[in-house]
Amino acid sequence: MTEIHPTVIIGDKVKIGENVKIHPYSVINGDIEIGDGCEIGPFVHITGWVKIGAKVRIHSFAAIGEPPQDYSFNGEAGLIEIGSDSVLREGVTVHTPVNGASGDKTVVGESCFLMANSHVAHNVKLGRNVVLANGCLLAGYVIVEDYVFLSGNVAVHQHCRVGEYSIAGGLTKITQDVPPYSMVEGDPAEYYGINAIGLKRRNIEVEDRNIIKEAYKIFYDKSRTRTESLKILEETFPENKYVSHIIEFIKSSKRGLVNSHYE
Secondary structure, eight states, X not given: OOEEOTTOEEOTTOEEOSSOEEOXXXXXXXXXXXXXXXXXXXXXXXXXXXXXXXXXXXXXXXXEEEOOSOTTOOSOOOEEEXXXXXXXXXXXXEEOOSSGGGTOEEEEOTTOEEOTTOEEOXXXXXXXXXXXXXXXXXOTTOEEOTTOEEOTTOEEOTTOEEOTTOEEOTTOEEOSBBOTTEEEETTTTEEEEEOHHHHHHTTOOHHHHHHHHHHHHXXXXXXXXXXXXXXXXXXXXXXXXXXXXXXXXHHTOSSOBOEESOO
16 A cells, blocks of 8 residues: 655656655655655655656655756756666765757666765666665766675766676775776775675676686786787687676777776
């Protein structure tokens, strides 16, 4: 049974699924769709164009769908999608995309955990099972792949990408792309090795973990150009899917890759 507190303000266009609970003093107004089994805490503001999947939990003072902090925004409709089973804690902000009329979106994938006061700017794309710890700041057009963990107060520059299964230490400043399966830290971010614990927890076999580790030793070897290192990776591990993803990720990078901490 859906429970909506009498102090909640709901606009005419809002669609609410079954077994939804909305706590006092929240304001939901716009082209909003709330999936089954969601729970929305007190003093939450949801506006604009937002589609929320099933069993999403949004805690107090979160703001979803406010206009982007971008001078080019002209007020056009742009969809925010929040995947099922995600959790948005206190004070989280998720902004409307720019160029929404062209199909651009802001996306929070399934089963993501956005901790208190984290910020997801316009046109950001989060994959599945992404964790943003308290105070994480993602600028516009950032792409974060599946199973990434960004620790407290990590800041990611606009247009950067963070590869799958990677982890960034607290207070890290990311201004270039973070390659998949890696561990980065610092200001600016530097590569400190593979995310061995995270990969083990996700049941990636020890043989593959060792291959990933060896691949990055080859890639970050400063005696060669990165183009030469990529060629060696292609020849050495032609059938390994993890190395193939690393190669594709690096080749498609527009901002360049973080440097290695190791000389």
